[in-house]
Amino acid sequence: MSFNLHGKNLMTIRDWTNEEVKHVLNLSKVLKEQRYTGQSQNLMNHKKNIAVIMQKDSTRTRSAFEVAAFDLGMNVTYIGGTGSQMGKKESIEDTAKVLSGFYDGIAFRCGAHEDVEMLGKHSMVPVWNALSDDFHPTQMFADYLTIIEEFNRTDIKFAFFGDARSNMGNSLMLMAAHMGAEFWGVAPKELWPKEKLQKEAKKIAKLTGASINFTENIEKGAKNAHVIYTDVWVSMGEPDEVWKERIKQLVPYRVTKDVMDLTHSRSIFMHCLPGFHDTNTKVGKEIHEKFGIDCMEVTDEVFRSHKSRVMVEAENRMHTIKAIMLATMGF
Ligand code: CP
Numbered sequence: 218m219s220f221n222l223h224g225k226n227l228m229t230i231r232d233w234t235n236e237e238v239k240h241v242l243n244l245s246k247v248l249k250e251q252r253y254t255g256q257s258q259n260l261m262n263h264k265k266n267i268a269v270i271m272q273k274d275s276t277r278t279r280s281a282f283e284v285a286a287f288d289l290g291m292n293v294t295y296i297g298g299t300g301s302q303m304g305k306k307e308s309i310e311d312t313a314k315v316l317s318g319f320y321d322g323i324a325f326r327c328g329a330h331e332d333v334e335m336l337g338k339h340s341m342v343p344v345w346n347a348l349s350d351d352f353h354p355t356q357m358f359a360d361y362l363t364i365i366e367e368f369n370r371t372d373i374k375f376a377f378f379g380d381a382r383s384n385m386g387n388s389l390m391l392m393a394a395h396m397g398a399e400f401w402g403v404a405p406k407e408l409w410p411k412e413k414l415q416k417e418a419k420k421i422a423k424l425t426g427a428s429i430n431f432t433e434n435i436e437k438g439a440k441n442a443h444v445i446y447t448d449v450w451v452s453m454g455e456p457d458e459v460w461k462e463r464i465k466q467l468v469p470y471r472v473t474k475d476v477m478d479l480t481h482s483r484s485i486f487m488h489c490l491p492g493f494h495d496t497n498t499k500v501g502k503e504i505h506e507k508f509g510i511d512c513m514e515v516t517d518e519v520f521r522s523h524k525s526r527v528m529v530e531a532e533n534r535m536h537t538i539k540a541i542m543l544a545t546m547g548f
């Protein structure tokens with residue numbers, strides 16, 4: 218093994234090597250199998266502690282960190298958007314130094330990506346980016362574990378429909394580059410990732426045989442794709458005013474049965490969740506009342522179809538976050 222993940226932060230997938238990413242994916246498979254067969258994973262015996270700090274809401278990522286930590290025999294402190302001094306009376310730098318004296322790892326969800334970088338820079342223990350405005354690296358491991366379970370390979374055609382310069386679009390592009398996939402961002406040009414990031418992905422792709430492509434043409438993007446992936450059109454932290462424009466831009470890129478009909482016969486549908494596939498949410502209802510649409514990025518039909526792997530993907534958050542923590546904590 219020519220690498221050592223012990224003590225390493227996870228800020229973006231770009232910062233990890235191909236070998237490191239693959240190691241964590243392999244470890245995730247082992248950990249999932251162990252849990253399914255009821256083997257004890259209590260490696261830490263309550264001698265390690267982690268902090269989970271979420272400045273934005275979370276269902277999956279928070280639960281994944283907490284349950285993974287419990288399974289490993291670790292203690293967890295959850296700190297929400299309010300209730301700590303961080304960012305108001307105490308700088309991120311000071312907070313990082315203080316928390317390093319208590320904890321063995323810190324998960325942090327924030328707005329500006331610089332904030333998690335700052336926490337990572339000044340922390341003496343690993344910091345895991347639990348989502349920032351620009352990147353969502355822990356999600357990538359769950360997504361590719363799901364793909365490996367489905368296809369037993371990663372050199373597949375992967376098409377992301379939607380806001381391709383969001384945290385998910387950026388991260389999926391970088392991960393596809395690591396995994397040797399044929400990546401297609403399918404979106405209006407103004408929603409493609411920054412040129413600089415595209416170049417970085419293409420540099421990684423050169424080493425792995427991946428290809429990084431963008432198109433505004435739905436048929437070109439979806440044709441023979443193994444994976445169709447989408448995400449919310451407006452991300453957490455974006456102002457409400459962007460809904461109108463974003464809906465106009467992305468309604469043509471909604472994942473429908475017609476889109477799925479263009480794909481490979483064994484294709485699957487993926488979504489990091491939460492997803493707006495019906496009007497059974499507060500936001501979904503408001504958007505329905507205001508703009509008259511009863512779903513957004515994906516139809517209810519596709520979301521619930523036999524091709525949908527969204528719930529397996531959600532569960533895989535926990536197995537993969539467990540592997541990320543173990544590897545970076547030196548196990
Ligand atoms: N996919 C994801 O990160 O979900 P949460 O926002 O619920 O954590």
Ligand code: NVA
Nearest residue numbers: 383385452453489490
């Ligand atoms: N792009 C979404 C991802 C949620 C997991 C957001 O940031 O809200």
